[in-house]
Amino acid sequence: MAKSGNIFLVGPMGAGKTTIGRRLAQARGMDFVDSDLEVEARTGVNIAFIFEKEGEAGFRRRERQAICELSQRHNLVLATGGGAVLDPDSRLWLSARGFVVYLHASIEQQIARTERTETRPLLQGGNRRETLERLFLIRDPLYREIADLVLPTDGRNARTLAREIEDHLVRPATAL
Secondary structure, eight states, X not given: OOGGGOEEEEOOTTSOHHHHHHHHHHHHTOEEEEHHHHHHHHHTSOHHHHHHHHHHHHHHHHHHHHHHHHTTSSSEEEEOXXXXXXXXXXXXHHHHHSEEEEEEOOHHHHHHHHTTOOOOGGGSSSOHHHHHHHHHHHXXXXXXXXXXXXXXXXXXXXXXXXXXXXXXXXXXXXXX
C-alpha cells in the first residue's frame, strides 16, 4: 500500500466509518482518528455547537484544516465526516495521500442508523429521508471520484467489512 500507508474512509453518515475504522486500525496496528471527533477536540465543543455559532461553512473550514493536517500523517486510518468530500482540496489530499475506501450505505441503512441520534446538525428539522437523498445525490459522485475501493455496507457487520478492506490491501497488485 503506497501513499504513506494511510487508509481514508469516506461515505455518508451511518455507513460505519468510525466503527470499521477502529477495527481496521487495531487489526493493522495503525493509529485511528475520526475527523469529526478531531474537530471537536480542537475546538472544545461539539459539532452541533459549531454549526449553531458558525454555520456549516464555519464547520467545513475547520474540517478542511483537520483533514489537511491529518492526511499528512503516516500509518493512519482516518474516518472522515460525510461532507468532507465537498471541499475540492480535501478530496485532492485524501486521494493523493492514502488509500480511499468509500463505504456505501443505502438511504434505508442511513435512516436506520441515524434515527436515534440528535447530534447530526444536517438532520435536525425537516424530513430525514429527503435530506439524506439530497445529500446522496450531491456526495455520491464525489465519494466515487476519489475512491480506490467501493464497499457496500448494507446488512454487513464491521468485522467483515474491515477484513474485506484488509484482504484487498494485501492482494498483489496483479490480482486487482
